[in-house]
Amino acid sequence: MRNENPLFIVFEGIDGSGKSTLCKSVTELLLKKEIPAVAFTEPTHLETGKILRKFLRGEIDLNENQQIEAFLADREESLKQNILPSLCEGKNVLLDRYLYSTAAYQSGANFSPEDILKKNLEKNFKIPDLLFYLDLKPKVALERLSRRKGEKERFETLVQLEKIHAAYEKILPKNTIYINAENGPDQIALECFRIFLQRRNG
Ligand code: TYD
Numbered sequence: 001m002r003n004e005n006p007l008f009i010v011f012e013g014i015d016g017s018g019k020s021t022l023c024k025s026v027t028e029l030l031l032k033k034e035i036p037a038v039a040f041t042e043p044t045h046l047e048t049g050k051i052l053r054k055f056l057r058g059e060i061d062l063n064e065n066q067q068i069e070a071f072l073a074d075r076e077e078s079l080k081q082n083i084l085p086s087l088c089e090g091k092n093v094l095l096d097r098y099l100y101s102t103a104a105y106q107s108g109a110n111f112s113p114e115d116i117l118k119k120n121l122e123k124n125f126k127i128p129d130l131l132f133y134l135d136l137k138p139k140v141a142l143e144r145l146s147r148r149k150g151e152k153e154r155f156e157t158l159v160q161l162e163k164i165h166a167a168y169e170k171i172l173p174k175n176t177i178y179i180n181a182e183n184g185p186d187q188i189a190l191e192c193f194r195i196f197l198q199r200r201n202g
Contacts, residue, residue, distance in 0.1 A: 004090065005200070006036065006086075006087050006090050006091055006092045006093065007092050007093075007129040007130060007196065007199065007200060008083065008087060008092075008093050008095070008126060008128045008129050008130075009026075009092065009093065009094045009095065009128060009129065009130045009131075009132070009196065010095045010097075010098045010100070010128040010130070010131050010132070011023045011094070011095065011096050011097070011132050011134065012097060012098065012100045012101060012104075012131065012132070012133045012134070012168065012172070013133060013134030013135070013136065013168075013181060014104075014136060014138065014141050014161050014164050014165050014168070015141060015145060015153065015155055015156055015161065016136065016140075016141030016142065016144040016145040016148075016156075016161075017134035017135070017136040017141055017181045018134055018136075018144075018181055018185060018188070019096060019097070019132075019134045020041070020096050021185055022132070022134065022179075022185065022188055022189055022192065023039055023041075023094050023095070023096040024039060025185065025186075025189035026094060026189050026192045026193055026196070027039040027094050029189060029190075029193045030092060030094075030193070030196070035092065036089075036090055036091040036092060037091055037092040037093075037094060038086050038091045038092075038093055038094070039093075039094045039095070039096065040078065040082045040083065040086075040093065040094075040095050040096070041095070041096040041097060042071075042074065042075060042078055042095065042096070042097045042098060042101065043056070043071070043074050043097075044074055044077060044078045044081075044082065046074070046077050046078070046081060046082075047077075048070070048073050048074040048076075048077045049074050049077075049078075051070055052070055052071065052074055055067065055070070055154070056153050056154050057153070057154075058153075058154060064106055064108055064109070064110045064111055065110065065111075067106045068102060068106050068111065068116060068119065071101075071102045071106065072102070072119065072120065072123060075098070075099060075102075075120070075123075075125060076123070076125075078095075079125060079126060083095065083126065084126070092196075095128075098125075098128065099117070099120035099121075099125055100117075100131070100133075100168065100171060100172060102116055102120060103116040103117040103120065103167065103168075103171045104164045104165075104167040104168045104171065105155060105164055105167075107163075107167045108163075112170075113167040113168075113170045113171045114170065114171060116171075117171045129199065130177065130195065130196065130199055131172070131173065131175070131176045131177065132176075132177050132179055132192055132195075133168065133172055133176050133177065133178050133179065134179050134181040134188075135178050135179060135180060135181055136181035136182065137165075138158055138161035138162045138164075138165050139158065140182065141161055142156070142157075142158050142161060177192075177195060179191065179192065
């Protein structure tokens with residue numbers, strides 16, 4: 001059955017909050033119920049996302065302005081090539097990070113979270129129908145991250161996580177759905193799924 005009103009759903013949170021896992025599990029729950037759905041991430045896996053991944057791995061440096069411009073460019077492609085075509089096909093789109101991440105992560109000495117949010121909104125990027133924010137204390141996030149294997153990414157220190165957490169609180173819109181990220185992953189996924197159904201049916 002074609003879904004006439006697909007929703008654009010965004011997941012945000014600091015590193016270690018579990019939003020990537022959540023985005024995947026909610027997508028699986030939807031598909032299991034035969035609800036058309038597709039998941040994407042930002043930075044994307046498109047050409048514009050490659051430079052950002054190099055930056056995140058510490059292989060290249062970008063100043064604050066270059067970071068913002070690179071994330072904006074990637075977001076344009078993300079919308080053009082992934083998000084908008086999928087919504088047009090009737091699929092619900094679940095996106096792991098969006099413009100709120102740029103406002104939170106790229107804010108610093110030169111740009112406030114509000115400045116960066118404004119830059120994004122001026123681009124007329126599509127506003128999500130549902131915005132989930134996985135709320136987690138930076139200390140708990142860092143403990144989780146230190147248990148993970150592999151290389152540390154750029155923003156994974158306590159000072160940075162605290163800055164990012166505070167920045168999110170400044171810019172998240174009023175209708176953001178706050179999720180307590182200390183709850184178990186299955187419980188959180190079901191909570192988001194139920195909220196999705198309510199929104200779709202209501
Ligand atoms: P993340 O989403 O946590 O995925 P993974 O765990 O697979 O690496 O990592 C993406 C990183 O990109 C994260 O540290 C935040 C950063 N980022 C920004 O700094 N600005 C942005 O606009 C976006 C979308 C991501």
